[in-house]
Amino acid sequence: MKAILLEEFNKDLKVTNIQEPNLSDEGVIVKIKANGICRSDWHIWKGHWKGISTPLVMGHEFTGIVEAVGSNVKKFKKGDRVIIPFSLSCGHCEYCLDGSGNVCTERQSAGITFNGGYGEFAHVPLADFNLAYLPEEIDFVSGAAMGCRFATSFHGIVNQAKVGAGEWVVVSGCGGVGLSALQFSVAMGANVICVDIDDRKLNLAKDLGASFVINSKESNVVDQIKEITNGGADVTIDALGNSEIVMNSLNSLKKKGRHLQLGIAPDNVNFDFQVRTLVNFEHQIIGSRGMPPQKFPYMLNMVKSNRLKPKDLVTKTVSPDQVNDVLQGMGSFDNLGITVLEW
Ligand SMILES: [Zn+2]
Ligand SMILES: [Zn+2]
Structure with missing residues (x-):
């Protein structure tokens, strides 16, 4: 064959x-x-x-x-x-x-x-x-x-992070996983902010239902998210697998917020998070695989x-x-x- x-x-x-x-x-x-x-x-x-x-x-x-x-x-x-x-x-x-x-x-x-x-x-x-x-x-x-990618996003959003109607969801990385995550979050009734460094991908995200898009090369992502959401997101999603995205995501969450990790990274990629914030803000970090x-x-x-x-x-x-x-x-x-x- x-x-x-x-x-x-x-x-x-x-x-x-x-x-x-x-x-x-x-x-x-x-x-x-x-x-x-x-x-x-x-x-x-x-x-x-x-x-x-x-x-x-x-x-x-x-x-x-x-x-x-x-x-x-x-x-x-x-x-x-x-x-x-x-x-x-x-x-x-x-x-x-x-x-x-x-x-x-x-x-x-x-x-x-x-x-x-x-x-x-x-x-x-x-x-x-x-x-x-x-x-x-x-x-x-x-x-x-x-x-x-579609299945990974479905499971992450529906079964793992349990995204709900009216929640603010931030999707970082607008490739296949990210755009799927956007579609599912919108279908679940959430308001979605998409973050990427490529305006073409952000335009596609807008066409697919993103309420706001942020080019992270041009502005401070955390400040922008806090302003749009009036304090912080309910759910952040790293759809790429990048330690900087994870940190920006955690810093953009409101209290009780959930971070969903969908993107997978090379074996040597780790991230630092502040234990005190995790405890005091009751943040959750949720992994999701397939x-x-x-x-x-x-x-x-x-x-x-x-x-x-x-x-x-x-x-x-x-x-x-x-x-x-x-x-x-x-x-x-x-x-x-x-x-x-x-x-
Ligand atoms: Zn794949
Ligand atoms: Zn088995």
Whole structure:
């Protein structure tokens, strides 16, 4: 099959032919239709993350059609339209049994721990537990925008930070995760302030429903947020994974405020916070990782009913030989919204 192969970190990926994946008894083979190109792919490609082995077919946010089904799979059949959560689980650890497969102790991800959606076919293990149906109403490209960044934002905002109507939410970093977070916060009835250093991204944020936007290169973010919100935000979100954003976020919170960390950073990124303020202001710092597969239908229902529009975040679709250019562009944060590879 055709695949876009990462052979060496920080070198061009190669479009080449490799062997098709093997089918396990509990797994399915998916014929990939579309795959979102994520900042995590850029981190992997740059070699920022420990424990990644090459050669690797990246791609962890994809949609497709079930091509073959393992002998023990009960829920899926050949021809089903599916969406693959980026975080795949074992189905039997205490977290999986508790409905939190996104923090499974034996978690895996297609495109990270084994070959994923930058190829024509991918294997999805333990399909009955991990795979979700993609409703007919949602096209493959929109679906590919949802498996990682959209899902991560949904889980963070709805299940973790529990954003409520009328709250002030600050989203910092207006890439795919940030713009998804904006859409969900607006859908939950919150007022949203978006922060970025790129006016193009801030304009897109305005189009998608941000009440205010702040260019952090041009003004003091903390002062501006305090002024707009009349004292501080209820919820701040770092959608990028940057210690300066975390500190600005914590300093922008009102008392009892929650900081939601969605963006993931290289292993050496830490942040300092003042313990006294955390205690006295009763701030909460909330982590959020992906989304349990069982929660996918809730998100998909909101898309089906048109209350969320992942397609609005997709600014470009590309063919396999254009993927290197997309990854290069991510280095300078040039890319707008979500770019999707179509097979
Ligand atoms: Zn991703
Ligand atoms: Zn598990």
